[in-house]
Amino acid sequence: MEEYAIIVAGGIGSRMKSEVPKQFLLIDDVPIIVHSISSFLNYDDNINIIVVLPEAHIDRWKEIKSNYFSDIEIRTVSGGLTRSASVLSGLTLIKKDGLVAIHDAVRPYVSSRTISESFKSAKDNGSGVSAVELKDSIRELENDSSVARDRSKYVLVQTPQTFRIDDLKKAYEKVGVRLFTDDASVFEAAGYKVTLVKGSYDNIKITTPEDLK
Template sequence: MKKYAIIVAGGIGTRMKSDVPKQFLRIDGDPIIVHSIRKFLAFDKAVEIILVLPEVHLKQWDAIAFQYFPDQNITITSGGPTRSASVMSGLAIIEGDGIVAVHDAVRPFVSVETIKSSFQLAEKSGSGVAVVSLKDSIREIEGDNSIARDRANYVMVQTPQTFRVSQLKDAYEKAGAGLFTDDASVFEAAGYKVNLVEGSYDNVKITTPEDLKIKPTQGLSGFSN
């Protein structure tokens, strides 16, 4: 089945305390967004990349694309006011069915193996969402009280979150561009089953200045260094 990757890049750098949008900050000399796109192309050179950006960032992207991807066909579309709206904008580009991964542009350390696993499970069962187990103890807040919970019953959700195109489109048509925090929640709300694949603790979302200091074991290219 044809493969797609919607790369969502809507950050403006508020928590990063930077005038540069976080997806354009540099790690090892290259913009974060470049590393993220490279990972999907390392998985499959034929994957169709759909990049969702705010209109105000399009000129910055044009310069990056000219330098790093001069021969790569990357489709650009404008983002919406919410993450869900941005993903819907990306989905609107896709004609026909296939398998689509939705990935945060600011997760540059995702492994090719995680991407591969998510596509394989989505093709087989309709969805493949990357998660990792919790390391810390957790407590649930209820009013002025807190209650200990068994961390074995919970996972942390990452991206990529990969789905059959037809099913994810149907889920968004039913749910709309609400305040869902991820695509798996939209998929589940529409009655579809969310299937999980093993992610990686290296697959962090670059959000604050401290995140730029991370030295992942997986590196920035290929399966590992």
């Protein structure tokens, strides 16, 4: 089955307290988004990559692409007002069935193992969503107090989140582009089963200045 990766780069840098969108900040003098895309190319240099980002950032992205991926076909599309709308924009560029991984542009350290396992699970089960176990104790907030919960019953969800393309498209057609925080939630809301795969604690999402350090 042909494999695709939609790299969602909608960040504006508000929590990073930076005028530069976080996907364009540098790690080892290389933009974060370049690291993330390179992770998928290291997994398979024939993978089909689609970058989704705000219209205002496309010119900057084109310059980056010219500097780092001049000989690689990477399709680009402007995103929507929400994450779900942005993912749907990326899906519209895929005209045939296969498997698609949705990945945050600001998760630059995703491993080939994680990517591979998510694709394998999507092929076998319809979905493959990377997640890791909690390390800390957790409490649920209830009004003005809190209640201890069993952390073994919870996981932290990451990306890539990988699906059979036709199923994910049908899920979006069914539930629309409401304010879902990830694609697994869209998939589940449409009645599909979400299958988890083992993620990695190294696969951090760079959101705040502490993450960048």
